[in-house]
Amino acid sequence: EAGVVQSPRYKIIEKKQPVAFWCNPISGHNTLYWYLQNLGQGPELLIRYENEEAVDDSQLPKDRFSAERLKGVDSTLKIQPAELGDSAVYLCASSRGSGGQETQYFGPGTRLLVL
Amino acid sequence: SQQGEEDPQALSIQEGENATMNCSYKTSINNLQWYRQNSGRGLVHxxxxxxxxxxxxxxxxxVTLDTSKKSSSLLITASQAADTASYFCATAWTGGFKTIFGAGTRLFVKA
Structure with missing residues (x-):
């Protein structure tokens, strides 16, 4: 089966510019996750969707970050405006079950550099 | 914090040797998972x-799990250069609906 697809793989923008990341989960996976990973650290959850509902967005900085998962399949994560501290890798993952404690399948990530 | 903590932070061994990484956590868990991340790639369960x-x-x-000590270990036997990666433990704690990742152990296997 095809894995989790993310695009773009790399993005360089200037601060205060908007940026968007796209994720296509594994077919049939109801749960989708967005993580932020800083250099030398583990992934930190930003938001978790079960189908089209955001069930955990407690760690999402809502003043500048937004996400959507229309029709419960693909998802987009947006940052507007971007800040220097947003430079990181943004990972998308999906899992078949719900509850946030199942095996997760990760995409390759989008590496963001904010100048 | 419910986050698992891996030990050591970094490990360098010769090909063919065994590698042991440990994970400690603070609260009761439903499960514990180990993931690998090769440089520049996503995590693999x-x-x-x-x-x-x-x-x-x-x-x-x-993998072993000792819930009384709130710890887990990952042993890789007969390591290969391809095992060079970062290894993360992720804890799914009871009473929560998420899996929390530690900071990882960086393993370097020398050929």
Missing amino acids: LILIRSNEREKHSGRLR
């Missing part, structure tokens, strides 16, 4: 061990 299990094997991987 290795093993999930449930709170009522004590040991699991997968190929050259052996």
Whole structure:
């Protein structure tokens, strides 16, 4: 089966510019996750969707970050405006079950550099 | 914090040797998972061990779980250069609906 697809793989923008990341989960996976990973650290959850509902967005900085998962399949994560501290890798993952404690399948990530 | 903490932070061994990484956590868990991340790639799931299990094997991987000590270990036997990666433990704590990742152990296997 095809894995989790993310695009773009790399993005360089200037601060205060908007940026968007796209994720296509594994077919049939109801749960989708967005993580932020800083250099030398583990992934930190930003938001978790079960189908089209955001069930955990407690760690999402809502003043500048937004996400959507229309029709419960693909998802987009947006940052507007971007800040220097947003430079990181943004990972998308999906899992078949719900509850946030199942095996997760990760995409390759989008590496963001904010100048 | 419920986050698992891996030990050591970094490990360098010769090809053919065994590598052991440890994970400690603070709260009761439903399961604990180990993931591998090669440089510049996404994470790959290795093993999930449930709170009522004590040991699991997968190929050259052996995971143990001691809930009384709130710790887990990942053993990679007969390491290969391709095992060079970062290894993360992820804890799914009871009373929560998320899996929390530690900061990882960086393993370097010298050929």
